Amino acid sequence: MNDTENQTVIDALCVAYGMELETVQNYIANSVHLDGVRSDVIKKALAADVTEEVQHAQQIAHRIKTIGGKVPGSLSLTPSQHGLQPPDDTTDVVTVIRGVIAAEEAAIAQYQKIIALCDGKDYVTQDLMIQILGNEEEHRREFIGFLKEYER
Numbered sequence: 001m002n003d004t005e006n007q008t009v010i011d012a013l014c015v016a017y018g019m020e021l022e023t024v025q026n027y028i029a030n031s032v033h034l035d036g037v038r039s040d041v042i043k044k045a046l047a048a049d050v051t052e053e054v055q056h057a058q059q060i061a062h063r064i065k066t067i068g069g070k071v072p073g074s075l076s077l078t079p080s081q082h083g084l085q086p087p088d089d090t091t092d093v094v095t096v097i098r099g100v101i102a103a104e105e106a107a108i109a110q111y112q113k114i115i116a117l118c119d120g121k122d123y124v125t126q127d128l129m130i131q132i133l134g135n136e137e138e139h140r141r142e143f144i145g146f147l148k149e150y151e152r
């Protein structure tokens with residue numbers, strides 16, 4: 001992998017790192033924000049996922065450092081999760097579920113992109129991305145299941 005290609009991977013990892021941290025912020029917020037009996041399972045699932053998303057951020061930060069990049073501070077990160085802002089109606093569980101699915105889909109797309117960038121060139125980054133991709137696919141599946149029930 002030449003320097004330009006490596007920098008492209010670092011930049012893409014920095015985006016993924018920011019997405020993980022934004023997910024943590026919004027999962028914490030929504031896991032506390034929602035009210036009502038119907039929100040209980042969702043709040044617990046979000047609170048439980050926070051640990052895993054923090055771990056993803058830490059793994060990505062280590063990889064950025066290892067391949068010669070600088071881990072960005074908060075001021076260098078650009079938020080983008082419009083769909084995951086805590087809703088005005090604190091009983092609007094469906095909006096939160098949809099926001100989670102959208103965030104997981106964005107993460108999946110970013111990991112797929114990095115996997116392709118690394119193909120045949122950076123196996124270690126690619127392996128890490130494949131592991132995290134599998135986790136995000138499980139999260140998405142869990143919330144698609146919730147949506148099925150809550151939309152009935």
Ligand SMILES: [Fe+2]
Pocket residue numbers: 020052053056107132136
């Ligand atoms: Fe994650």
Ligand SMILES: [Fe+2]
Pocket residue numbers: 049053104107135136139
């Ligand atoms: Fe996730």
